Amino acid sequence: MEKEILLLKLGEVALKGLNRRSFEDVLIKNIKRRLGEAGDFSVYARQSTVYVEPENEDADMDLAEERCGKVFGAVAYTRAGAAEKELSAICQKAAEYLGPDLEDAHTFKVECKRSDKKFPYKSPEISAEVGGYLLDQYPHLTVNVHEPDVTVRIEVRETEAYVHTDPKPGAGGIPVGTGGKGLVLISGGLDSPVAAWMMAKRGVELTAVHFASPPYTSELAHDKVVRLLKKVSEYAGRIKMVTVNLTHLQEEIRDRCPEELHTVILRRFMLRAAQRVAQEEGCGALITGESLGQVASQTMQAIACTDAVADMPVFRPLIGSDKSEIVKLAARIGTYDISIEPYEDCCTIFTPKHPRTKPILRFVEEGEAAIDGEALLNEALESVETRHILSGKN
Ligand code: ATP
Ligand code: MG
Secondary structure, X not given: OOOEEEEEEEOHHHHOHHHHHHHHHHHHHHHHHHHHHHOOEEEEEEOOEEEEEEOOOOOOHHHHHHHHOOOOOEEEXXXXXXXXXXXXXXXXXXXXXXXXXHHHOOEEEEEEEEOOOOOOOOHHHHHHHHHHHHHHHOOOOEEOOOOOOEEEEEEEOOOOEEEEOOOEEOOOOEOOOOOOEEEEEOOOOOHHHHHHHHHHHEOOEEEEEEEEOOOOOOHHHHHHHHHHHHHXXXXXXXXXXXXXXXXXXXXXXXXXXXXXXXXXXXXXXXXXXXXXXXXXXXXXXXXXXXXXXXXXXXOHHHHHHHHOOOOOOEEOOOOOOOHHHHHHHHHHHOOHHHHOOOOOOOOOOOOOOOOOOOOOHHHHHHHHOOOOHHHXXXXXXXXXXXXXXXXXXX
C-alpha cells in the first residue's frame, strides 16, 4: 500500500503568538488520544499544519479521518498521498492518487506550495510540470484556472511532497483543554448538548451534571443523557458525568413553595447544586442551554433570579440563538435524533400551570425560605453517581 497521511490545517491556534506552542501541544495530544483504535500514528506540527502519519499498514485511515474531522483546533483537513521529493515521483503520485477525482472531472488546475526552498524547482514550475503530466495521462481533461472541477494541490515539505485535492472544513474552534474546565448542566433536551459542544469548541474541557428525579424520571431518561454526552464527546473528548438525585428537593418545592415560582426556585437550586459540583471538580464556570425568551424560566427577569445565586460565571452560548438554529447544529453534531426521544425531564415534572415569567427576587427568596434548602442540597449531594463518558467506549 502506498503511503497516505492526514494533514490538518491549524486555525486560530496559529494566531496565538507565544502560546502557539502550548496550543499545538494540546491539539496534538488530543488528536493522539482521539485516534485510539484507528491504529498507531505519529502526530507532529510544522508550519501551521499537523501531520498525522500512520506508523504501519494496519492503520484505519477512514476512522482516522473521521476522528480528525471532529477535533477542535483544525479549520480544515485532508488525506494526502506522499511522494518522494522528485518531480517525476510527484507527477506520478498526483496521477495515481487523485485518479478517481480526475476521471470524474472535466477541468482541473494545479496549485503548488513549496515550503522547502531548497527544492530545485519553483512552485509555478512544479505546477506546470504536474499539469502537463496529468493532461497526458487524462486526455479528457482541460485546464481551467478560474473554476476547475478539481484543484490538484502539491505541497513540497521538508522530507516529502504531498498531493491532495481541496481540504474539507474541519471542526474549527480551539483545542479542548486550552480554555479551562466547565461544568455543563445537561438535560435530555435539544439545547444543553449543543451548548456543551459550543463551549468545547472554544477550548473548554467538559464535566457534566445531570439532575434526575426517580421514580418520576426513568432510567431511560438517564440513558438518553449518557448517549447524548457520548455524541458530544466525539468532539469534546472524555467527559465526566455526575448524576444528582433531586427527587426529595423537588417534592419539597412542590409541597411548600408558591406554585407560580416552582420553576425559578428549582432552577436556583440546580445552579447551587451545580456550583458545588463545579467546585469539587475544579470547574471555573457553569454552562447551560438557555436561550432568551424560549420558555418562562428563560426571561431576563427569571435569569436574573437564577443568577442571583451564582458565584461563578454562567455561560449560556445559545442565549441569542433561535430554535431553528439550535436544531440545525444538533443535527450536525448528531444529538438531534437522541434529543427528540420522548422521556420526562425533571424540569417537566411538577411544572406549574402559570409560572411567573417576571419573578421578583425578593418574593422568590421569601418563597424558597419555606424549605430547608441547605439540608436538602446536602442530602442530594451526598450520594452522587459518577461515570466517565468517551465516544466509542462503554
Ligand atoms: P434543554 O433543551 O437543554 O433541556 P430547555 O429549553 O428544555 O433546555 P429548560 O428545561 O428550562 O430549557 O432548561 C434550561 C437549562 O437548564 C438546560 O439547557 C440545561 O442546561 C439545564 N437543565 C434543565 N434540566 C436539567 C437537568 N435535568 N439536569 C441538568 N441540567 C438541566
Ligand atoms: Mg429541557
